[in-house]
Amino acid sequence: MNEPPITQLLADAARGDQAADTRLVAAVVQRLEQIARREMAGMNQGRVDGLTMEPRMLAHDALLKILERPLEFENRRHFFAYATQVMARAMIDYQRRRQAQKRGGDQLRVTLNEVSDEIDVDLSHVPKVLKELEALDARKAELVGLRVFWGASMREAAELLEISESTAERDWRFARRWLAARLAEGDDRAPQE
Known part of the structure; x- marks a missing residue:
């Protein structure tokens, strides 16, 4: 059945x-x-x-x-x-x-491989930074969630978001740079775009 x-x-x-x-x-x-x-x-x-x-x-x-x-x-x-x-x-x-x-x-330090291989991330900052990205661009934040937490491939994420794979790639490049910059700061200042 x-x-x-x-x-x-x-x-x-x-x-x-x-x-x-x-x-x-x-x-x-x-x-x-x-x-x-x-x-x-x-x-x-x-x-x-x-x-x-x-x-x-x-x-x-x-x-x-x-x-x-x-x-x-x-x-x-x-x-x-x-x-x-x-x-x-x-x-x-x-x-x-x-x-x-x-x-x-002591706070746990992790590397979010899907975001950046070069920086260590203070786990406690991740939810706040993702909320900031969601306020900036909800679709990009959702793409990050699908790729990082759900483990979706770019093709799967594009399909789920109902966008083209090339648009998903562009969104992913932006989101990775933005998140890497924001998480590397470790303070409340927004990254320069």
């Missing part, structure tokens, strides 16, 4: 259909676990062993939060972008608590 598309499951779940909730979880949890595993490894120098939070737990917690307060999502892109934000916030909170306990509050 073919499952309905994710967008239909999302609409059914938002209307309170509990069977749709179950089918939705089955349809998306594996992809959310992949995203969580990759992001957790990125935050921990390529390792997820020794962490008390597991990718599966992170994905399931995100789904529970989403299903607790059903929202109407425009499409699967909107759902995955929202779920990724929920997981990113949970990972940041987890890392803050972990670092505060383990090292007296």
